[in-house]
Amino acid sequence: AKELKGAAVVFEPEEHATAPNRLTVLGDLRRGLEAEGELFLHYQPKITLDGERIEGVEALLRWQHPTQGLVPPGDFIPVAEGTGIILRLTERVLQMALAQQRTWLDAGHPVPVAVNLSTRCLLDAGLPDMVQRLLTEHRVPASLLRLEVTESAVMGDAARCMDVLQRLHDLGVRLSIDDFGTGYSSMAYLRRLPVDELKIDRSFVLGMCTTAQDAVLVRTAIDLGHNLGLTVVAEGVEGAEHVDALRTLGCDIAQGYHFARPMPAAQLSELLATVGT
Numbered sequence: 001a002k003e004l005k006g007a008a009v010v011f012e013p014e015e016h017a018t019a020p021n022r023l024t025v026l027g028d029l030r031r032g033l034e035a036e037g038e039l040f041l042h043y044q045p046k047i048t049l050d051g052e053r054i055e056g057v058e059a060l061l062r063w064q065h066p067t068q069g070l071v072p073p074g075d076f077i078p079v080a081e082g083t084g085i086i087l088r089l090t091e092r093v094l095q096m097a098l099a100q101q102r103t104w105l106d107a108g109h110p111v112p113v114a115v116n117l118s119t120r121c122l123l124d125a126g127l128p129d130m131v132q133r134l135l136t137e138h139r140v141p142a143s144l145l146r147l148e149v150t151e152s153a154v155m156g157d158a159a160r161c162m163d164v165l166q167r168l169h170d171l172g173v174r175l176s177i178d179d180f181g182t183g184y185s186s187m188a189y190l191r192r193l194p195v196d197e198l199k200i201d202r203s204f205v206l207g208m209c210t211t212a213q214d215a216v217l218v219r220t221a222i223d224l225g226h227n228l229g230l231t232v233v234a235e236g237v238e239g240a241e242h243v244d245a246l247r248t249l250g251c252d253i254a255q256g257y258h259f260a261r262p263m264p265a266a267q268l269s270e271l272l273a274t275v276g277t
């Protein structure tokens with residue numbers, strides 16, 4: 001059992017029998033970026049486990065393709081990541097998320113918004129300036145923007161990523177480690193990263209009430225996060241039994257279908273107006 005058995009599984013791209021080919025996706029995406037309203041964001045609330053307040057929201061990209069309907073991000077983001085188009089896509093996502101956040105701020109809801117960054121963006125030395133420019137343009141305080149980066153992204157080319165992450169952190173932007181548990185971060189790296197939140201991958205949360213190993217991993221991640229002074233979020237929380245178990249383990253925040261699915265901005269605005277932040 002010397003092989004790292006999980007490794008091949010984690011990094012293998014998902015196979016979709018029906019997925020259109022790469023070139024078609026790329027061409028359509030270039031066009032979709034120019035088109036009005038094809039790309040938009042849904043927002044999923046992150047809920048505090050003591051008190052059940054909305055602590056923040058995560059922006060998740062949606063693509064309404066003119067003929068193929070709603071294309072899930074897993075079908076086009078990996079393709080975009082293989083080319084420079086991911087940088088334009090990310091700029092668009094930040095633009096949309098910050099414009100929406102400005103609207104919520106104006107309505108009296110200073111809700112932190114999280115945006116996902118792909119690996120490729122972390123290798124782009126121009127990213128921190130782009131983020132600063134967009135924050136200024138939309139008059140959003142840096143502390144209300146959170147950027148989620150996956151564990152494997154950071155571990156891939158840690159030195160280069162670290163520089164970009166440090167500069168983002170210096171702007172006052174908050175950083176999260178996404179999909180925690182699926183990569184190989186050592187404690188040493190985690191301690192050096194300028195992050196303040198750790199999100200436990202939903203595969204472990206899903207199994208935590210039925211599989212002993214998953215339960216151990218979730219508990220270990222929560223303890224590790226807390227020992228490093230990080231806020232710990234469980235993603236993919238689907239059942240009341242998960243909420244109970246996570247609360248018992250002292251997890252800070254939960255995100256998942258049990259509380260709310262990702263929803264259009266208008267619906268989230270209504271939620272903010274009724275429950276507040």
Ligand code: C2E
Pocket residue numbers: 044059060061072073074077093115116117118178179202235236237238255256257258262
């Ligand atoms: P992620 O960042 O790990 O986002 C969480 C995913 O889990 C979302 O899928 C969300 O809809 C889903 N989810 C939330 N709660 C539950 C639950 O209780 N059960 C289950 N089964 N799923 C749940 P989605 O929106 O399809 O996004 C998939 C992935 O695509 C994201 O995973 C992220 O890696 C990527 N992605 C989405 N939007 C963006 C973006 O704007 N930029 C980049 N670079 N990646 C994005």
Ligand code: CA
Pocket residue numbers: 058116148178
């Ligand atoms: Ca995420």
Ligand code: CA
Pocket residue numbers: 178179199201202235
């Ligand atoms: Ca995640």
Ligand code: CA
Pocket residue numbers: 179
């Ligand atoms: Ca994920």
